[in-house]
Amino acid sequence: MTWYPFVVVVWVLAVGLYGIVTSRHLVHQILCLAVVQSSTYLLLLAVGYRTGGVAPYFSDIPPSRTVDPVVAALCLTDVVVEATVTALLLAIAIQAHKRFGTLDPDELRQFRG
């Protein structure tokens, strides 16, 4: 079972990528990208996990064996990046809808200047 969480990671990645490839709606596509990005949270936290480790917060416990705090900090960075990427892509989707009148990626082929 030591590999099981890593298989879940690639499954989430594959599901998200499949959604992006087959999507017929830009907002749906952006949410699929968020799913792809959640696989990186899972990967980071799975890599840093240690059996029996507690969360790295010591306000009410003595120093003890913890899960890795560095990947938890990286995970926070990951969440911030995902939020910003989603916001920016949604803004672009709004403008695409204004310009082309559709949110179907296949209808966006004709880019006008």
Added chain:
Amino acid sequence: MTARQRQVVFLVAMAGLAALYLAAIGGLPGFGHYPGAYGDVVDSVGVAARKATDVVTAVNFDIRGFDTLGEEFILFAAATGVSVVLRALREEREAPAPVEEAARRRERSRNAAVRVACMCSVGPTVVVGWNIVSHGQVNPGGGFQGGVILATAVLLVYLGGQFLTFRRISPADLLDAAEGAGAAGFALIGVGALAVGSAYLANVLPLGPSRGVVDSSGTIALISFVVGVEVAASMLVIVSELLEQTLLVKP
């Protein structure tokens, strides 16, 4: 390329990726057996040398502080980017003054239960947000998480009330100023360390009397505060730009 062809190409590529990935995880240390010593070092350094009992915040705002400066500017750039992308296009007009436009609009009747629930949640949400921002060095939390909660409190005013009220308590000028001050604050705290002869973003402030209290951990608490201001303002800039698209912009 038809949808069918695209799916075939994807499935072939995904099968290759999955094969390589599964081969690669065979070489990883097993789940639960992370071998890195860095985390243990940070655990002891963060608590003993920085008097911060939240090691994740200590990593983010001190030990790895320079990276987090970049991370904060990603958020700053994204909020700016959303404003630029959603600027008024040539053929559309934006209502001249949001306040006047909103005042003329007949107030949409909202469900009384929604209004009461939202309004009752605003105060507690602000308290929780500030608590998370100001106790990031002690308990789970910090500027990024608390900032989002603070922005949620303002958004609750929109959900339970009117866009006009939302705009009045978060005017665009104030948001821009808070966003800029938050981002600049982080960078200037680093410069402050240079001014007293240390390295950039070094923790030069007094670490406080004991670990696990609000006034401990020196610059970690201060950076957490300015990041909280920046994140709350950036989130509100993004949200209000998106709201204005439906409420104010006329095609």
